[in-house]
Amino acid sequence: MIVKMSKVSFIFLDSEKDTALEKIQKAGVVHLQRTPGSSETLTGLAADRNRIVRALSRLDVKAVQEEYSYSEDKARDLSQKVLDVLDSIKESEEKLNLVKEDLIWWEPWGDFDPSEIAILKSRGVELHFYEVTRNDWEDIFKDYRSFVVSSVKNTVYGIIVVAEGEEAPDLDSVKLPEYSVSELLKQKLHIENKLKGLYEVLQQFSGQQNMLKALLKSVEQDIEYHEVRTGLGNEDNLDYFTGFMPERDKDKIQSLAAENAWAVILSEPTEGDVVPSLVENNKLVNTIKPLFDILEVLPGYKEMDISLDFLISFTLFFAMIIGDAGYGVLFLLLTILVRFKSKKGGPGFNLMYLLSSGTILWGMLTGNWFGSLALGSWEPLKGLVIPQISAFPELFGTDVDSSSTIKYMCFVIATIQLSIARFKNFVFKMPSLVAFEQLGWLTMLLGIYHVVLFLVLGISPIPPYAMNMIAVGLVVIILFSQQEKGVNFFKGVLKGLNPIGLFQLFLDSISLLSDIISYIRLFAVGLASLAIAVSFNAMAAPMMAEPGVAMIGGALILLLGHSLNIVMGALSLIVHGVRLNMLEYSGHLDMEWSGFKYEPFKKVQE
Template sequence: MITQMKKISVITIRSARTETLQALRDLGVVHVFTDRTDVDSGDQLREQKNHIDRAISIIPSPEARPKAAEALHQGDAAVDPALDIAQELIESADRRAQLEDEQDRLQRELERLEPWGELDPQVFADLRDRGVEVRLFEAPADKAREILSELPNVTVLSQNKRLVRAVAVALGSDRFPEGLAGVPLPDRSTGEIREALTELDREMAEIDAEAEARQKDLPLLLAAQEQLEQDLEFARVAQTMEHDRALEWITGFVPFDQVDAVTSAAKENGWGVVVRDPSKDEHVPTQLRNPKPVRIIQPVFDLLGTVPGYRELDISFFFLLFFVVFFAMIIGDAGYGAILLGGTIYTALKARAAGRPLGNGSILMIVLSSATVVWGAITGNWFGYAPFNNLPVFRSLVIPGISIDSETSTEMIQYMCFIIGTVHLSIAHIWKFLRGLRERPRIAALAQLGWLSMVLGLYYLVLQLVIDPEKYPMPDFALPLIAGGLAAVIIFGEQQEGKGFLSGVGRGVAGIITTILDSISAFSDIISYIRLFAVGLATLAIAEAFNSMAGGVAEGLGGVGGIVAAVLILFLGHTLNLAMGALSVVVHGVRLNMLEFSGHLGMEWTGVEYTPFKTR
């Protein structure tokens, strides 16, 4: 759930502003909205942090990422030695960049000279000293005869459809025409260029080795990075402080159960404190507090980077509940689920053996893969191979109506998808109705019952249009549910506090076109849940295709070669299919929660995560 926040102002005298901020940082419960743009007093801190950031990026990442806590120096004591190391690394990196530029230049020069073979400019200079001038020429094939005819003593070295290369020699009184300078000679021989490239490679390799040897300094650099980040945050928070004469104060937000901690600190430090509820138009940070079983969904929110607004709803429980169902139906294969489950358990056991706690992500994957095994088992889908269902153990787990080898499975699973969608969207409107009863005007909450009525009526319309109108005819009460729900939305949807009932009805009638379009959108939202069936069916079809391909190759080649080829096809095919299924979960499973369900709840995901000002 979303924690209730209190807005709090801490007042101090100007001479004690730094001590006050340090005490608040040590307390670590006040969220302060700071301008993330650069602060006037932070130029040196930003420059230092940029140096540290660049140095960390230069060092190759080791297999086991070190932690700042491993450094011998912590806090301010880590900054100066880390900056010295960073300076050395940056100078080496700049030198390497210069070497790369020189390498690129020499490589291009060598490629330019390659058609001419081995060249040495000293040979040309010696000949010139003896009165013999030699020049190299390139001419377009269509103009070569005209250009070369003007040159003395021409010998064509090579030619193709595009270009002619020739050498011309001026002896005695011979002169080259003005404006024909020829191909520029290199400043060194091609052999010397190759030697220079070898030397550049050697020097760059030494720089790379030095950077890799600096991996031992990563903890110190990370500790300095953390300290500089804290110093910058301190400067930003200090900039937000307001003042009037001798007083200064800082304003932020605190969870309701942490207010006593601030007031106790105020008594100890002689601060003034003002505590009040945030107003409706204030931007308030969001802190989510959920039970451990629900908290396992948090890695998905972290991956998406989404935070509900302070006045929105925490959908963590329903997101987790339906995401497990969506994941299982989209992957759809008990064999794939068993692979994911085994891999997750193996990784979790290795983490526990290394002394690391079991993270929420691992627990979530165990739940998701277990659900996939269950769904695949009851539908008889083990790697898309129907004959597995003939095995007694697997056959006992199958529900005949939805088995992959059942004629009724397509219709039944589509039916289940629409039931899931209707329940999912109905929960949204019931929840929104209950929340609306706590707000004014309470009568506006009745619009959510109208939407609920429409969703239920549209469900029967979807069954008739998508599955089978003969098997699923619309009951007599379906159209009244839709029409009555639409009327309720029009009548109650625009009711506002302090405005008359009839004026609200008038606004609802004026927006009837938008309401009708929204009802059509609700109809399409229910239909969109068929993606659970469609993507699951695609996963099954691809698995069956690779199974068939492997069987054909094994039969066609025969022997050990056929078996090896078939195993390779099965491995690559099912690995690709599992990867595509995982991508489909992100695209479709997350979408149904974040768009369809959240849209019917009116969620905008405009929240800012509660990150208190504290020592990190």
């Protein structure tokens, strides 16, 4: 459920603002409406945070963490050491890149000592280095004392000898290197060894990154504090600010204000307030929370919490889309293994236990075990199958049409879920007259359901009452969709007869039809997953019958094929399984998922 919030405003003396903020922070229940100001302290803290983040970003997250006793001085000293190492690494890598560039550039010239070229010049003999095309070399340098050092494709690397008093060609020559190739190789080796040592030091620091994380958290809390401090409203030596807190904590804040002689105003949030959302549920319903965290979605404060609805439907959609009991067993075993190694539970593991079990149950009822007909026809497993939804209907005779049955199930699931959405919306919007619009959509939905069965499955005729339900639903929607508080009922009806509104109603009616039909994706994606598994099994079967290398090849095909199928199934869950809840179902609830997280102003102790 979404926890009910109270709006709270504090007023206290400017001279007491630090004491007041520290006590409110210690209480840890008020979510502040922040309008951060600016100060040198904030600027310094932001720079401090960036340095710590930079230090953490280059540490190995997989390193085994050492035990530590936190102190800010030790943490800051560690941060500076890491930054010093990172600066040294950056400087060494830049030098190494320059050395590598020089080696590549001078490789065609061979290894020589540039100082010897200078000695020759002092004795009246100059060597000029040129990099030219083969044609230019033969044409321009034919009258000079010259020799070719090397050539690559059409490029010649050559030297000409110019004695004292002679003129060199009017052509830019190659500038001599500062070091010989052998010296550059020594420098390269020296820098690489230095980098190796620096990375070893960095790896040692990686075992202490929890201390840096604690420092980062402390700095971020200081930033939060000073953002609040600089953003306080001020008038006549009085400071004030507004926030929100769970209604259950009103007494706690009132007592705190009374003890410190602050003025505090508690009220209900108004229509224009932007209120944070705090969602709290029991342990079972909270199982779905990890998925919401991954999707980064939260219902708005004035919306509904559909965690339980989402959990039930997503479990069903997961099972139907993956559709394979064998995959479900793998998911369950992998979850148990990871849980055992992590030694720490949580809603994420509970969610995977539920989803894996649901997949095993659905696969067991459809007889789909790794897409294998042989496993599906094995009597102990075959006896668990419901023939009407079997993955291999041929095992139960020619009269079984499981595809049509599952399509029918998809439309039933759609109608039930969307009907629940409309009814919940009706209850949620009561006692407003506009709530009755939802009953119109509900009536219309139940009528369109029969139209979908006729259009997709050919179930005919359409019952006469279905068309009557659609007509009644349209009338109810027109009568109540534009009703507003304080507006005459008949004016609302006239607004509902607006041509633009009627055209939009026509489009929404078509959308309602498509929403029901869209649930057929549960059948389609599940069927595709089964087809892929069957195909890879068929490819591998002849090879698995042969001993030796062929059998190993067949095993690899099975491993890669089923792994690919699982990955594609996971993607399908996001594209299809989540979509049906986030778009179709949420759309019928008029949900926008516009919420933002309740984050109270508080000090987190290490």
